[in-house]
Amino acid sequence: MFFVQKKSPLKLTSLAxxxxxxxxxxxxxxxxxxxxxxxxxxxxxxxxxxIGEQQEKIEAALAPFTEETGIEVVYxxxxxxxxxxxxxxxxxxPPDLAMFPQPGLMADFAxxxxxxxxxxxxxxxDLQAAYDESWIQLGSVENVPYGVWYRASVKSLVWYxxxxxxxxxxxxxxxxxxxxxxxxxxxxxxxxxWCIGMESxxxxxxxxxxxxxxxxxxTAGPNVYDQWINHEIPFNDPAVENAVNIFGDIVRNxxxxxxxxxxxxxxxxxxxxxxxxxxxxxxxxxKQGNFIEAFLPTDIxxxxxxxxxxxxxxxxxxGLPILVAGDVFAMFNDTPEARQLMxxxxxxxxxxxxxxxxxxxxPRQGIxxxxxxxxxxxxxxxxxxxxxxIRFDAxxxxxxxxxxxxxxxxxxxxxxxxxAETVLTNIENSWPE
Amino acid sequence: MEFWTRLLNVxxxxxxxxxxxxxxxxxxxxxxxxLPKPWNQRLLPWVYISPALLLLSAYLILPTMQTFYLSFxxxxxxxFVGLKNYIFAFTDRAMLIAFKNNLxxxxxxxxxxxxxxxxxxxxxxxxxxxxxxxxxxxxPMAISFVGASVxxxxxxxxxxxxxxxxxxxxALLVNFGFEPVGWIVEQSVNxxxxxxxxxxxxxxxxxVILSSAVKGIPEEVIEAARIDGANxxxxxxxxxxxxxxxxxxxxxxxxIILVLKVFDIVFxxxxxxxxxxxxxxxxxxxMFNYRNFGRGSAIAIVLLILIIPVMISNIxxxxxxxxxx
Numbered sequence: 001m002f003f004v005q006k007k008s009p010l011k012l013t014s015l016a017x018x019x020x021x022x023x024x025x026x027x028x029x030x031x032x033x034x035x036x037x038x039x040x041x042x043x044x045x046x047x048x049x050x051i052g053e054q055q056e057k058i059e060a061a062l063a064p065f066t067e068e069t070g071i072e073v074v075y076x077x078x079x080x081x082x083x084x085x086x087x088x089x090x091x092x093x094p095p096d097l098a099m100f101p102q103p104g105l106m107a108d109f110a111x112x113x114x115x116x117x118x119x120x121x122x123x124x125x126d127l128q129a130a131y132d133e134s135w136i137q138l139g140s141v142e143n144v145p146y147g148v149w150y151r152a153s154v155k156s157l158v159w160y161x162x163x164x165x166x167x168x169x170x171x172x173x174x175x176x177x178x179x180x181x182x183x184x185x186x187x188x189x190x191x192x193x194w195c196i197g198m199e200s201x202x203x204x205x206x207x208x209x210x211x212x213x214x215x216x217x218x219t220a221g222p223n224v225y226d227q228w229i230n231h232e233i234p235f236n237d238p239a240v241e242n243a244v245n246i247f248g249d250i251v252r253n254x255x256x257x258x259x260x261x262x263x264x265x266x267x268x269x270x271x272x273x274x275x276x277x278x279x280x281x282x283x284x285x286x287k288q289g290n291f292i293e294a295f296l297p298t299d300i301x302x303x304x305x306x307x308x309x310x311x312x313x314x315x316x317x318x319g320l321p322i323l324v325a326g327d328v329f330a331m332f333n334d335t336p337e338a339r340q341l342m343x344x345x346x347x348x349x350x351x352x353x354x355x356x357x358x359x360x361x362x363p364r365q366g367i368x369x370x371x372x373x374x375x376x377x378x379x380x381x382x383x384x385x386x387x388x389x390i391r392f393d394a395x396x397x398x399x400x401x402x403x404x405x406x407x408x409x410x411x412x413x414x415x416x417x418x419x420a421e422t423v424l425t426n427i428e429n430s431w432p433e
Numbered sequence: 434m435e436f437w438t439r440l441l442n443v444x445x446x447x448x449x450x451x452x453x454x455x456x457x458x459x460x461x462x463x464x465x466x467x468l469p470k471p472w473n474q475r476l477l478p479w480v481y482i483s484p485a486l487l488l489l490s491a492y493l494i495l496p497t498m499q500t501f502y503l504s505f506x507x508x509x510x511x512x513f514v515g516l517k518n519y520i521f522a523f524t525d526r527a528m529l530i531a532f533k534n535n536l537x538x539x540x541x542x543x544x545x546x547x548x549x550x551x552x553x554x555x556x557x558x559x560x561x562x563x564x565x566x567x568x569x570x571x572x573p574m575a576i577s578f579v580g581a582s583v584x585x586x587x588x589x590x591x592x593x594x595x596x597x598x599x600x601x602x603x604a605l606l607v608n609f610g611f612e613p614v615g616w617i618v619e620q621s622v623n624x625x626x627x628x629x630x631x632x633x634x635x636x637x638x639x640x641v642i643l644s645s646a647v648k649g650i651p652e653e654v655i656e657a658a659r660i661d662g663a664n665x666x667x668x669x670x671x672x673x674x675x676x677x678x679x680x681x682x683x684x685x686x687x688x689i690i691l692v693l694k695v696f697d698i699v700f701x702x703x704x705x706x707x708x709x710x711x712x713x714x715x716x717x718x719x720m721f722n723y724r725n726f727g728r729g730s731a732i733a734i735v736l737l738i739l740i741i742p743v744m745i746s747n748i749x750x751x752x753x754x755x756x757x758x
Contacts, residue, residue: 082721082722083717083721083722086721086724087721108724112509201701201704202700202704202705202722203704204703204704204706205706258593259592259593259594259596260593262591262593262615262618262619263591263592263593263615265615265618265707266591266615266617266618282593282596399723400722400723400724401719401723401725404722404723405718405722405723406527408706409527409705409706412706412707413708416618416620416707426526429526432508432723432725
């Protein structure tokens with residue numbers, strides 16, 4: 001068309017414009033490929049929750065992959081993962097891989113068909129060789145596996161200061177009653193037994209839901225726990241109310257908790273554990289997952305100053321269940337590079353590298369305990385490995401509106417003084433149909 | 434080398450960006466002029482506003498209609514659910530708290546920041562240190578909501594009695610022998626603590642605009658009042674306020690719209706916990722945290738409907754002002 005017609009000023013201008021566009025287009029391409037010599041560096045983008053020190057560790061665990069394959073991994077960490085990722089996916093800009101801190105959100109995307117099932121490029125046998133069945137199930141939606149577990153966390157830990165325990169002659173409680181007896185003894189000595197910190201930005205409340213889940217597992221047992229997650233029993237079932245009240249006996253007891261309820265609500269979860277240390281500690285017991293190690297003051301000797309014991313049993317019939325959480329990788333964009341990275345993540349290498357860096361537990365089978373740098377993490381890996389019953393953090397498995405919504409805020413309300421029945425009825429009413 | 438290609442890129446991008454727009458209008462003009470007589474005059478305005486119209490419909494009108502449509506569908510936007518999402522928006526316990534809080538925000542932020550702004554504007558008028566005082570009060574305007582929230586998080590920080598207080602307010606309280614207060618946790622004070630942040634941010638805005646209005650009052654009017662024996666109090670109520678009334682209303686409506694949209698402060702300070710939720714933060718939660726598009730959209734529409742009357746009154750006032758000129 002251009003060439004047949006005679007050139008009017010109009011055509012000239014548009015010609016100039018379009019040629020300028022072509023020109024810039026070329027320049028643009030040159031700049032992106034101009035940085036490197038190989039001219040076609042392959043990339044995988046990863047979006048995850050780990051930031052700061054955790055981010056350095058995961059980058060170290062991913063480094064062997066880049067060395068081996070030459071594929072660059074661009075990791076982007078955020079502390080508003082649950083808000084940011086859906087926005088990015090909805091706007092058509094998903095990362096190649098995302099590291100989900102809860103399988104619930106991953107399952108949402110899987111049901112929407114946004115994720116690539118693992119079985120499209122990995123054999124089920126390989127996956128089963130790498131992971132225990134319960135972990136594979138946790139990363140599956142309707143029996144189709146989507147997730148490769150990178151990191152496990154053990155929630156059922158009570159942290160204490162062994163030196164203080166030795167000096168004062170306190171003993172490690174093995175039952176819930178012994179633990180409460182120890183708490184009462186501490187109170188009678190004019191001390192405060194517990195440090196609890198629930199503040200966590202827009203996720204405030206999860207520390208409270210963890211407590212209730214632990215108590216649910218220990219009083220009602222894993223079967224009722226599963227029914228609770230799947231909403232086969234109502235959220236305001238007497239079993240749940242019982243668990244909430246047992247939690248309340250500790251958290252709402254102003255003698256038990258350092259600074260009382262206001263402190264429990266406003267202390268950032270990461271600062272709370274610092275109360276265990278010093279000549280005259282603020283508190284003597286702190287229940288928190290293994291990840292809290294990263295928040296310990298830097299002058300703490302991990303082999304001497306701090307230790308853990310599993311949160312004791314309540315009902316001997318239910319034994320000692322262990323509550324876990326973890327980070328799971330799933331794939332949005334089906335590229336050869338992304339597939340390679342997913343396979344690498346299921347291999348031993350990243351787990352072994354991360355284990356050696358500390359503050360990390362592997363959900364994978366066959367990771368040598370000797371690789372963990374401290375007695376502390378070895379002990380946690382043992383607690384995880386020996387657990388008879390493992391259950392995933394319930395709030396992460398429930399629909400987002402409850403698990404990351406009303407359950408969190410409900411626990412905040414309960415600790416703040418609302419009664420258990422009202423709180424649980426509100427949560428029950430918010431359960432999506 | 435890379436630097437030069439990048440520079441070339443930038444220069445070309447600017448040239449095409451600006452030149453393209455100018456060229457577009459130029460070409461459109463030529464095309465219109467080529468048309469027969471009665472048509473070209475009628476079409477000309479449309480051609481000139483069409484780029485703006487296109488952009489507005491793409492980024493404003495279409496999304497609004499889409500949101501309106503989604504508000505009648507379920508969480509995954511698959512089935513029609515009628516008015517269910519709206520019923521939720523007006524009956525849910527958390528939503529009722531949000532409405533109540535938003536009302537509190539509206540009254541307090543608008544009332545306090547406008548009256549404080551006016552008082553300061555009048556008090557510092559023609560004072561020697563006026564520029565310094567005004568700049569100091571105006572400074573917070575330059576801080577984003579999130580930045581301000583982080584600053585105030587430190588102001589309100591709480592440590593149990595006996596610990597070293599790291600928050601300014603609690604350090605003061607403890608110094609005078611009181612117990613520390615959990616400013617953002619205790620439900621009796623936390624909403625006011627959050628509202629104070631926005632007042633701190635927007636008093637400067639109200640002050641600057643009202644101050645220029647105060648300065649616009651003709652000197653003769655005030656002189657005449659003085660000669661008639663009016664005191665400063667009477668001048669303030671009988672002359673200053675009536676003469677700058679339209680400005681006060683414009684400032685108020687602007688702040689009302691801002692308050693209805695407020696989300697960042699609540700999100701950063703409390704995440705909507707401890708009974709501090711507002712409508713916009715609830716919308717973000719439903720939409721993006723719980724992925725319930727129906728409810729999120731319904732709340733967005735409710736918010737839009739609440740803002741419309743304020744906007745209409747703002748536009749009307751603007752029009753009458755234009756007519757007066």
